Amino acid sequence: MRFLHRKLWKKKPESTYEPSKTEDSxxxxxxxxxxxxxxxxxxxxxxxxxxxxxxxxxxxxxxxxxxxxxxxxxxxxxxxxxxxxxxxxxxxxxxxxxxxxxxxxxxxxxxxxxxxxxxxxxxxxxxxxxxxxxxxxxxxxxxxxxxxxxxAYSPEGRSVEEPTSQSIVRGPKEGFTEKLGINISLIRKRIKDKALKSENLTVGNRTKTKVTLMYINGLAKQEIIDEIRRRINAIQIDGILESGYIEELIKDNKYSIFPTFLNSEKPDSVAACLLEGKVAILVDGTPFVLTAPALFAEFFQASEDYYHQFHISTFVRLFRYVALALSMFVPSIYITLASFHQEMIPTPLLISMLAQREGVPFPTTVEVLLMEVVFEILREAGIRMPRIIGPAISIVGALVLGQAAVEAGIISAVIVIIVSITAISSFAIPNYGMANSARIVRFIMIFLARVFGLFGIFMGTLALLLELCRLKSIGVPYMSPFAPKGKTAVKDTILRFPLWKSMARPEGISADTSPRVSDKDIVTDKQKKQSEFR
Amino acid sequence: MHRMVKTKLSPRQLMILASGFSFGTTPLVLPSSMAKLAGPDVWLSILFGMATGMLFIWIYAKLGELNPDKTFVEDIKLYFGKWAGGLVVVLFIISALVLTDQAVWYMGDFIHTEFVPDFPVLPIHVLFIAVLAFALWCGVETMYRTTELLFAFLFTFIIVAILMLIPNMKPENLLPVMEKGVPPVLKGSILYIASCVLPLVFLNMVYPVCFENVKESKKALFKGYLLGAFTNLITVTVCVIVMGSNLVSNIRFPMFITSKEINIFVIFSRIEAVTFSIWMSVSFISAFSYAYAGIFGLAQLLKMKNYKILVLPIGLLLAVYSLNIYTNTSYQIKWDMTVWPLFSFTLGFILPLVLLIMSIIRKIKGKNPI
Amino acid sequence: MVLIVILLILGFAATLSIVEIPKLLRTKSYKELCVFSLLLALGVVLSILKSLEVEIGNPSDLFAWIYSPLEDIMESLTKKG
Structure with missing residues (x-):
């Protein structure tokens, strides 16, 4: 009773955290x-x-x-x-x-x-x-x-190496290290503008971690810079060990599934973000640098897109969105079609699917969930185990679990295909945080599909869209430029327009609306008509 | 003219939402009722209704323009006084919530009849209302952004579906034109106006208040209405062209059945899922517009600071009543034919007209103080 | 079956109250608290009655009653033809 009384009437204290104070004699x-x-x-x-x-x-x-x-x-x-x-x-x-x-x-x-x-x-x-x-x-x-x-601070640490979490085909292979000073210098050597500012902050009452904000004065919006600075200064915690702590503590929407900060291990990505008017948050002790604000479309952009030709980049970018859709919806669509709406599958395919399901003891949902869970465990094991055993596990995973299970009649072959498509699609998403969110959504969708069928998937998609539109990244709507429709809506998000056409910086983020590249022809018609250099 | 507004929406979003709302109120049952009344001349009915509808939209737009900082509910309270206004507002709120429940019922009925007949209808309603409650709790900005996102897809789907029906079209279904003269056409128009034009009055809860540029949003309202009306025209006419007005007036979900006729290449023979998603989206848009009008109106009536707290209790009430808001199908058909036109004319024509007249009088009085 | 539904409804109402009421009390928004509790209580009562198959009213009937004098006119107006 007293508990209830306390819960109902007592005013909640402003904060329950008090940093330890030493006796100040x-x-x-x-x-x-x-x-x-x-x-x-x-x-x-x-x-x-x-x-x-x-x-x-x-x-x-x-x-x-x-x-x-x-x-x-x-x-x-x-x-x-x-x-x-x-x-x-x-x-x-x-x-x-x-x-x-x-x-x-x-x-x-x-x-x-x-x-x-x-x-x-x-x-x-x-x-x-x-x-x-x-x-x-x-x-x-x-x-x-x-x-x-x-x-005289000069501790031991890693030297600049190739980043391990983000691999590319073309582009610089330098990655950030754990030393804040080196990270700042890696960015400075790419942007030699005097407007590039760096501000030092200290966060964490026991760790006293150094955090640096970097931004290009004039390109980044002053309100965003001030807001980020205010939020980081307001953090009260014992220790900040990684930039992920800061990301979680200063998020706009605390409980949402989707990431609202980009993190990168590569200096050229961060430099590109700074040039668009974003703020970079560098944390001492981790090679992962945060960039804010981050919009939904940016989680599907890789720095490589800009180093290859624009045709192939556009093509690949479209596939990334398709990969997201596949990774979220394939298992649930399969369950819906197999359990509720068999009439939607073309007949020949239906017959072969039914033939395969002959003798499988479990209902479809259980099969899908089983394989998904096994795959998640496999994936986690792949990250944690020592590198030496690596190949052995992949052989085990592929042969034993996949092939043998099918031949033993525990699951049907279609399920293996479904699960592999899902898994591979989730790896095609450039940002690991977004791929994680897709995993969570996938499981929710499986559940909805099982209970409600096609309607469930549709309602789930609607709820997903609502959630995405609700999010904000430091005050900027997450789905710009799609949702509050902006001018750069298609140019740099789904497609990659040629450099000479992307004159506008992303709106909502950048304070500077002057063009960032000139669209004058470099190879003019007159030059083309000149005779060749022989 | 730019002013500071609390929830900011863009005119483009209003246009999209108005078209979705106008299209979505009764997309599933409208063709059959109209075909019953007007026969093969449905397209004439809709054209006539579209033209007359401009008058009504003009009333809403002008009312909003004259009272740019007040929602519809606040207008009622202002012009009708405290007690009469309060009563009218209560009726308005009840109407809004009843219409929400009707939208939920239509949707549940559709799914229950066409897709999963063994599944009890209550969980379907509950899921729909749950997502609706989530949208209401997130706020009107979020919902409008979501519709902006959906719009591109939905519009493409509709166009593609229509195009794919071309092989099945039989233009002779449109003849004879005006066989029984003008009255059937007019009857169809009345039904069309009642279903697809007058509900737009509910947008006056959002229309002037959330927009910085009133002129732009006025244009957007008109554009949205025309877009929705045009979509209605195309879809209903296509139904009749493909299946003939006799058949359309007798079956339950003519548009859905029409989409089942699509049979280009083997793959595209089963795209009911696409039609399904279109109807679900527009149903959701109309349910949201009604529900937002009702809940926000209630919060304004009681002068509450935040309407979000009311969302879940009202959601519970909606779920409870959604089961027999229409006792059964024949009740629904009867109610839609007899009560609905009167209901929607009172709410969508008489009420805004009175408010508009009072606004104009007030404005004139304001200019020449007596 | 009916019992499960009633329990679910009560559980929903209880969770909602526990989450929302302290927040409302803290900000001293008594009007919101009243309205919230009233609506929630109404919803719970009606849903329990409904699951016990007791007749609760139909709002559409309310409007049908309001417009009942004009019903015959509408009938004739909307006859097929």
Whole structure:
């Protein structure tokens, strides 16, 4: 009763998440003059596992004591040796100038290091600890209560390799890595425009993950940029480990099946999106970069479309939409035709289908569901298992489950065809997130087809369309340019018009309506009529 | 003229929805009733009805233009006062919901008769109403976008279906022309106007309020109406051409049966699924328009902030009454012939006309303050 | 069969109430709450009556009654011919 009372009447608290706060005692936060006290404070807060503290003096006999503190492995050996060379030069000049005052020594250090590295002076212990954990080198000087932090972050990581999740035939084979700095540079080297801006944000109370927004000022709509920035800053969570976390937290429609952000591992895709006026969200620690806003039509575009000729690209794009339809509807249509509306199948096909179903113990729906479930398990196993066993599993999958099951009479051969068509179609969809949504829709459709037949499929399709039209990606309707019909409706979505004809950027997303390519003939008629170069 | 509106729709969407609504109210049963009245002259009836219908559409368009920030329900409350207006609004809302249920019933009857006779009709209604409730909950913008998407497909399907029927056409079914004179044609026109023109009054819940540019949306309303009327003309005439008016007036779903006649190459001999999807879509569009008018009207009557909360309870009521909104088929035929024309003329002609006259008077008074 | 239907309806109504009523109370929209509860109660009662095969009215009859004086005229008007 009390539970009900509480549920009905109590006001729901604004948020139930409270980031952990450390006790902010003034004593511990203060940086003292004494070097040993400071070092002890740092050791207590961080722990001495991988904390490296190097004590030294500016002069063997009467010099100023100072310590250099950093966390092992966040700074590469290369940088450490560079710094030690620099430090050596500083000590030499300190001795020459006869510095015996901590403040003077401090200024000397700052002057030298700030000429080629980012340095900051800190007087709060919290800031210093944050800096240490982000890979900074901290100098503590005995007698001076300000620390010097030098940015020296250079952890180990993967180098730039070919992306594993998105393969292409033609185009650059560089992929993003887990290092934010390298990712930003990969984009910058493609767009050398001064209007390309990058903004740094920090998300995650414990992980303090660095997130960078990149956009081309003037092409991207200011409202969209502001809205994305506002949403990311409003995230309150312990940790952000991957861009998928951010995607889920800042979605417009929280519970919808369909993805509303594009993610890509390839810098040229992201650069193309930026040129259309979108905002890229780069997250430190993951090679998958988000682009927002993303429209339904964009999940069927691959960067390769623009590197091949427009005829073949249009052709292939149409097939991608067909693949989506197949992957969602084929099993349910089969169930409808086989269970409810046999009169719709042309008679010869019907006869052979019935012949195959002879002796199969299960009703059609059970067969379809069985094979679908088995295929989903197979697919998941294919992702998780070690690479060495890979070929063995595919042989097992194909031969044992498919062929043998049919010959044993557990399922009919048509089902194998249905399931394979469905599976292969779902792989033809360029974006993995969209293919996942198609899988979910497929199962819902199977259920509707079983209970209601053709009417069920139709109502399911209607509900699907309603859901798609309801979605928004950062305020932009998901189905533009199809639904609120725009000028670029057909040019860059279902077909791929030649480059010289796609003068308009996608509407709703870009703030700049001036043409992006000139449609003047490059090879004019006059040139064509000239005699050939022999 | 541009103004700030809360729910933004585009004129093109209005055009598509008006045509779907006009076409979709009674696509399945209209040809048989009209053929019963007008014989082979249905096409003349529709042409005449189309022309006269422009007058009615003009009434709605003008009413909307004179009261651009008010929906139909708000107009009634404004011009009829609090108590009389309230009563009329209640009747309007009940009519809207009754018409929704009728649309649901037509759809359920069609599926039950033609496709799955063993299946109880209640789950079919429930599924339809569930998706309808979802559309209402998503909002009018979403629904209009969805119809925009569907429009291209539906229109292509209709054209293709008509083209594929060309081999089966027998133009002699259109003769004799005007054998029994003008009155049958007029009777058919009346029925046509009652079914396909007057329901467009329900669009006045959406028409001026959600559009920034009133002039454009006015044009869109007319264009949509004409498009729907034209589609009606083509489909009904094709039915009669292919099957003859006697047969059409006696069978239950003439258009569907006509589409079964398509027999070009073996594959295309079974495309009833396509016709089915066309009818389902337009039924859904009309059910949505009625239901939205009813629920939104109720919310406006009670001055509620948000109508979405009412969707599911009213959905339950719709589901309950959908089973015997027409007690049985003969009741349906009788009701459609006798009550429906009067009903729709009161709602779609007399009421908007009175409101229009009062709007004009108000406007004149406003210009010359007494 | 009838019992299952009644249980389903009650379950639907209960789920709907649990989801919606706290939200309405929190935003203090008492008018919406009243209307919502009234309509839901009406719907539940009518659907239970219907599943018990009790006669509930037909709204189409309402309109047929309103227009009944003119019914004969309409009959003659819409005779075949």
């Amino acid at each position: 003034w004593d511990r936060n203060r940086i003292s003059d004494n070097l040993d006290v400071n070092i002890n404070n740092i050791k207590t807060e961080i722990g001495s596992g991988d904390l490296i503290i190097n004590l030294s003096t500016s002069h063997p006999d009467h010099g100023i004591r100072f310590a250099c503190v950093y966390i092992d492995n966040l700074i590469s050996n290369q940088i450490l040796s560079d710094y030690s060379t620099e430090l050596g030069k500083i000590l030499v000049s300190a001795e020459r100038m006869g510095t015996n005052n901590p403040k003077a020594f401090f200024n000397l250090l700052i002057n030298q290091f700030s000429s080629f590295r980012r340095v900051s002076q800190e007087s709060r212990l919290e800031k210093v600890l944050d800096g240490l954990l982000s890979g900074q080198l901290v100098f503590l000087i005995d007698g001076h209560s300000i620390f010097l932090s030098i940015d």
